Amino acid sequence: MAAEPFAFNIDSLPPDKITLFDIRYDIEPHKSVSPWSWAVKYTLYAKKIPFHIKLVEMVDIPALSKVLGLQPGEGFTAEPMYTLPAIYDPSTKKAIVDSLAINMYLDAQYPESPRVVAEGTKGLIKAFLTAMKNLDYACFPVAIEICLGLTTAKSREHFRSTREKLLGVKIEDITPREPEKVAAAWAGIKKVFDTMDGWYGDNTFIMGTDVPTHADFVVAGRLMLLKEFFREESEEWNRIAGWNDGRWGKLLKYCNDMWVV
């Protein structure tokens, strides 16, 4: 299939609300699996900020970023790459990339709304994001082949080649098939959730407040991805949701209940 040329004009965006640029996947109903995008969507909803979603093909992210004047940042490796989510705010004519930077912008721009990145915590949140990579790496074996299957036809080869370069093996080769290897992969995922449970301790939300903040939305974004990958009724999702006294299922439900009007 020949790639369609990418055409994009900022003037085509809604003039009265924030646009969230998210990566298009072939999954209903949201067409979205990016946990980083969910971290922004949950924040927009917690702040009750109206917004519009524009889905972008993965292969078009560099071209879009250049139109918006966005710089490449850290992707899922430390190599610079153009990433989404990004937002465009017509009221300030500003475009922002990176979920933490976006949420800090929203905190600054909407000071009356619930703050999601507390004063002075940016550095600790970045360390938290480093620690969260342990979950991403633990989930790769059981999740990445599902993710490949959800990419659009236009972006599938790009997804495959970038991820295989990162992982050093073919996607099909890291997916465990034998029961004992599947069990070992799940034991690795459980171990990371147990560590995360230790971060939360007695708290429902990580800052010990009665409402979630940025780091909770990052965790919920990961949970949403796993739930959508495996589907709500699956054994796999219900296993995760029930771990650590049901903490993860409850956290995601809280965030999604904010989300669904």
Next chain:
Amino acid sequence: MAAEPFAFNIDSLPPDKITLFDIRYDIEPHKSVSPWSWAVKYTLYAKKIPFHIKLVEMVDIPALSKVLGLQPGEGFTAEPMYTLPAIYDPSTKKAIVDSLAINMYLDAQYPESPRVVAEGTKGLIKAFLTAMKNLDYACFPVAIEICLGLTTAKSREHFRSTREKLLGVKIEDITPREPEKVAAAWAGIKKVFDTMDGWYGDNTFIMGTDVPTHADFVVAGRLMLLKEFFREESEEWNRIAGWNDGRWGKLLKYCNDMWVV
């Protein structure tokens, strides 16, 4: 050498100041290398709280912990183990173990002194501690044989067997000897420091304040360990101190300047 029996009585401790229990190593001048102990010492100094150090043989930590009524916690693995540092506060007759728990106790007990764990940040700090394990693991190859050489005769075999069980190989076998393997180990360490540099960004201290807090003291504790292992004048220490525009040398100097009266 026959192990001396461990004898310890709480009444033998100074009645007018906090006692910090630290692990005894054969290194001058501090007899101490534990980065977790440094994280408490820097806090005690930042708060100007007088204290007394009691050095404890590694093999005596379980017996001491039982006398003090302390529970085993997370060590450098997720397995429960008795650890130091711990403190005993004669004014409240309380003993506390674990550097984060100790520093939170000191925040609560000395509310007029500079706070080192900001409200609501305990969970994020725990995630930061998870991320810091990346540095510990990256440093093992070049540092653990040095650490073994600094253990006391009484505790050396215990140190060796517990660490080899964790690492799955003999300590001598994980230490790189060939120049290209040494270079690869250092490249791994540099990569972790680059990630940590990203946490700090434009900030001198991680909370963006003009004074260091708990997480900075944890980092400084790691730096102090590396400086003491390699010695101040070594190429290795000066390499680390100079990385990321000299950030790490400056951070350690700030903390040590608080420390040396």
